[in-house]
Amino acid sequence: AKADRFPDLNVRLRPIQDLPSGGGTSQGAQYSVSLQGNSLTELQEWLPKLVAQLKKSPKLRDVGSDVDESGLLQNMVIDRDTAARLGVSVGTIDGALYDAFGQRQVSTIYSDLNQYKVVVNALPSQTATPDALNKIYVSSTSGKMIPITAMVKQVPGLSPTSITHENQYTTMDLSFNLAPGVSMGEAYAIIQHTVDGMRMPGDIRLGLGDNFRRFRQAQGGMLWLVLAAVLTVYIVLGMLYENLIHPITILSTLPAAGVGALLALWITDTDLSVVAQIALVLLIGIVKKNAIMMIDFALVAEREHGKSPMEAAREACIVRFRPIMMTTMVAILAALPLAIGLGEGSELRRPLGIALIGGLLVSQSLTLLSTPALYVIFSCLAARWKGWRAARRERRRTRRLVSQQS
Numbered sequence: 001a002k003a004d005r006f007p008d009l010n011v012r013l014r015p016i017q018d019l020p021s022g023g024g025t026s027q028g029a030q031y032s033v034s035l036q037g038n039s040l041t042e043l044q045e046w047l048p049k050l051v052a053q054l055k056k057s058p059k060l061r062d063v064g065s066d067v068d069e070s071g072l073l074q075n076m077v078i079d080r081d082t083a084a085r086l087g088v089s090v091g092t093i094d095g096a097l098y099d100a101f102g103q104r105q106v107s108t109i110y111s112d113l114n115q116y117k118v119v120v121n122a123l124p125s126q127t128a129t130p131d132a133l134n135k136i137y138v139s140s141t142s143g144k145m146i147p148i149t150a151m152v153k154q155v156p157g158l159s160p161t162s163i164t165h166e167n168q169y170t171t172m173d174l175s176f177n178l179a180p181g182v183s184m185g186e187a188y189a190i191i192q193h194t195v196d197g198m199r200m201p202g203d204i205r206l207g208l209g210d211n212f213r214r215f216r217q218a219q220g221g222m223l224w225l226v227l228a229a230v231l232t233v234y235i236v237l238g239m240l241y242e243n244l245i246h247p248i249t250i251l252s253t254l255p256a257a258g259v260g261a262l263l264a265l266w267i268t269d270t271d272l273s274v275v276a277q278i279a280l281v282l283l284i285g286i287v288k289k290n291a292i293m294m295i296d297f298a299l300v301a302e303r304e305h306g307k308s309p310m311e312a313a314r315e316a317c318i319v320r321f322r323p324i325m326m327t328t329m330v331a332i333l334a335a336l337p338l339a340i341g342l343g344e345g346s347e348l349r350r351p352l353g354i355a356l357i358g359g360l361l362v363s364q365s366l367t368l369l370s371t372p373a374l375y376v377i378f379s380c381l382a383a384r385w386k387g388w389r390a391a392r393r394e395r396r397r398t399r400r401l402v403s404q405q406s
Contacts, residue, residue: 029062029175031184032209033191036169039203043172044160046200051174053194060187063176073159074130076152083151087141093152096138101127130154171207183271188212222277229284230254237292241299245382249374250291253367257287257359264358270351279355286331286356287363291371293320298375309379313372321368328364332357 035050037043047065054063076097078090098104100122107118126132133154137145164171178187188208195206230251237247261280265272298316301307307315338346338353 029064029177031178031187031211032173032175033188033212034166034171034173034207034209035204036166036171036207037201037204038170039201040160040163040170042201042204043170046198046204047172047174049198050194053198054174054176054191057190057194059179059182059190061177061179063174065172065174073157074133075155075157076133077155079151079153086146086151088138088146088151092138093148096136096148097133100132100136130156166207169207173209181269184212222280225281226284229281233284233288241295243299245378246295246299246375249371249378250288250295252370252374253287253291253363254284256366256370257283257363260362261355261359263362264354265351267358268354270354273351275348276351276355279352279359282352282356283359283363287359287367289327290324290364290367293324294371295375298372302379309376313375317368317372324364324368328360332360335360 035043035047051063051065054060076093078093080090083090083093099120103119103121105117106120109116109118121127122132126135133152134147134149136148138148140146160172164173174191176187178184192206234247234251237250238244241247258280261276261283262272264270265276270276294313294316297320298309298312301312301315302309335353335356338349339357340353341347341350
């Protein structure tokens with residue numbers, strides 16, 4: 001409120017992150033996107049229009065750009081009719097300006113030990129002010145020296161103090177903050193929809209800032225990480241149990257854990273951040289231990305004691321119920337302080353605890369019933385498959401014997 005008394009003062013607040021990701025802009029905002037194009041003039045025209053449109057959105061705050069057009073510019077406007085009448089071409093005028101203010105290399109001096117480039121330009125004392133442009137003379141086709149002021153007019157203007165290029169495109173950044181409860185994906189969709197509705201020139205496109213680029217990379221990499229973790233678990237369990245069916249029984253607990261974690265995040269209105277995605281990966285290792293404890297006991301009872309799948313699953317549920325409940329409660333209580341959000345920086349760790357507790361509660365409630373049932377179903381299917389293959393081999397052997405006797 002105190003800052004409102006100063007109309008030229010722009011105050012923006014940005015939270016300090018425990019794990020900085022290199023984001024932030026020169027305007028103090030946390031997020032940024034960019035407009036990229038071939039023409040600086042078009043970007044200078046369309047960027048303020050985009051900023052004005054985005055300021056109308058209640059989901060974006062502190063919208064602004066880091067373009068500072070405080071640099072002085074002298075535009076040279078050529079009167080082509082006068083230049084043609086005096087016998088001076090546009091190329092001659094351009095060459096004269098480049099000789100005076102550029103660094104044209106005209107020759108190279110070679111010595112025994114080194115070589116020196118000969119560069120033509122005006123003295124620094126003669127190029128310090130815009131009036132230096134009026135002292136340039138150009139040669140006409142008739143050989144006369146004509147002052148450049150006879151055919152060129154200076155028009156002062158403003159230009160950006162710095163021009164950024166990215167991938168050979170001229171780039172101008174647009175910075176903003178998010179309103180509470182707005183995700184990065186939702187903000188980018190709003191900006192993209194606004195850009196599409198403004199019908200900008202075809203060579204202008206929307207670019208990603210550092211935060212959005214890292215968010216896209218994390219979103220794409222997390223899916224492959226989860227798939228790789230599930231595949232690794234399946235291969236390891238298949239080798240340990242010498243069975244390709246019951247690892248699927250163990251992995252069947254993962255969907256319930258994922259649904260529980262996402263449901264908990266939705267109920268608490270928490271974003272699916274990178275930390276929450278890490279919790280999903282942790283759930284892959286935590287949740288499947290319940291099924292491992294149950295399936296391992298059932299397999300031992302079935303193989304060593306000759307019990308049926310139904311009896312083995314029932315005994316495993318009775319014997320392993322207490323350790324399953326104890327280990328799950330320990331994990332939930334350990335994640336409870338994270339979910340409550342105690343201490344500084346708790347907003348970073350809170351999604352981890354919420355996702356873990358939600359995934360463990362839902363998985364624990366469902367897998368105590370689904371895991372024994374799936375174990376019995378898969379065991380019966382495996383027994384039928386083995387019986388069908390044995391009967392098929394027996395029929396083949398019988399046909400071979402009949403063919404040999406005939």
